[in-house]
Amino acid sequence: MVSIARKNLFHDKIRFIITLIGVTFSVVLIFAQVGIYLGFMQNASIVIDNTDVDIWITSKNTPNFDWAQAFPETKINLARETKGVLHAEKFILAWGVMKRKEGGTEQVEIIGYNPNSGIGGPWNMKEGRASDVKGGKHIIMDESAEKKMGEFHIGDEREVMNQKVKVIGITKGIKSFTTAPFIFTSYDTAKGLASYIGQDSTVFILVKTDPAENIHEIVQRLNERLKGVDVYTSRQFSNRTRWYWTVETGMGMGFLMTAFMGFAIGIVIVGQTIYTSTIEHLREYGTLKAIGANNLFIYKIIFEQAIVNAVIGYIVGFVITQFLIKGYEKTGLAMIIPNYLIVSVFFLTLLMCISASFISIRKATKIDPAIVFKV
């Protein structure tokens, strides 16, 4: 069967290319905005999401992982006595400064965990082991920190908060949302480095629960027993952290608005080009009707044009996005395009192109029949 839609599209190459540029631009913009946002969000809750515990106990009104305040560490005893709690660990996140190799300092986020249990320790170890932080002022850094801190290797000595520490491990892909590198060390070393926290304080208590118990009931029990703190499931605290950066800072809305603008620009460009094309082919649609085509046949032509534009524009946009991801990763940041986003943006592109063609549909089906007889 002859495809008038495809023939018309490929016949007018310039218009076709303009439409494709519009669709591709939209696809790339949507992928980039959502991908960068997801990259940021992954980093925002990366430690929470990769720590094998069920409950996080924080100081009251802690807005996110990075800005937690200290609270008395004695509360861990109450936590351990609570029904349903299998294990509880103290865990520190503190801000500090590290001297750069080439001089100057950079802010770092010091994470202190119990190296015996390993809970809250680093993952994705490239060199060394998480338990190696025992027995001295030993730290584990992520390879991505080299950009800020200069080149480092196992055995190198560095200065954190004016105290000498030794690099004994290197991780891969553990980046903070704030861009300040994470430094993993033992709980005791962390307290020594960030002495401002206070000897009797901790920043988090991490809890493993009995799988046979209802986790929400355990959260309620902990809330009742431990006054002056907040208790969250890991999922809740991860979402709270993401929510803070997304909504309360307005950052998420910014990304969402730009992604929406990409969608809107796509509709305008595709709608405009399909509409112009429809106007120019109005006589052809009239002729088709005269020789026996019904409205459905005309709809199919216009929708097919929209779908061809969407599919080709999407594929080109997706390929460009892959290059963009590689380029973006070189800057040390992540653009995450999960499978659900690939599928969603495809259907969004289809929706964009099909909705853009509705005005044309109206125009084509309201053709004055006499048009076929006009010279």
Place this chain on the structure above:
Amino acid sequence: MEENNIEVKRLKKIYHEASVEVIAVDDVSFNVKSGEVVAVMGPSGSGKTTLLSIMGCILRPTSGEVIIKGIKTHEMDEHSLPEIRNRYIGFIFQAFNLFPALTALENVEVSLNLKGIKGKRAKEEAKQLLERVGLGDRVDFLPMDLSGGQKQRVSIARALANRPSIILADEPTGNLDSKTGHSVIELLRDLSVKEKSSVIIVTHDNRIMDMSDRVLYLEDGRLKNGANSKKR
């Protein structure tokens, strides 16, 4: 006795432009038999094209009847009319109205596709129709690469795609030179005889008047001298 392919009875079409009522076709009645060539002549604005549009079921009459092969098309709803056009009517336009992005073969094939003939069979039939109008060697040409006469021949091949009982032609020679126009008229005449189609031609071209079986003269929407203005 030859049967009537189309019967037009007391046909009237009134347009309302602003608050003014314009009677484009006024109480027109006539029949056209199979194999008959009828020319509809008259000055510009006399209602010829409106009449043709109503006969072609692309415009609804204000009143009156249009009966095609015994089917009362004026009583049918809007959605059923494409099927009538598809089955019984072939159109030929002054401006050819070919699809510029399609080859000559594809232009004819589209019409066959609309009739449910698809794939290889549609291609073969389209090629045969183009050969019939003398364009067997131009099947892969785009309209822009064809002369005016060749375009009109493609248009005729397309109109023949459904072996129509009625061919409605609007100024088919209007954009053609004298020699080409003559060959197109001869082709239409020949087809009406061979296919037993009724050919109704709206025209200003006197050569068509000479080659038609009958001439209907329209003025101010009314048929002058009745339905048998001239017998060949």
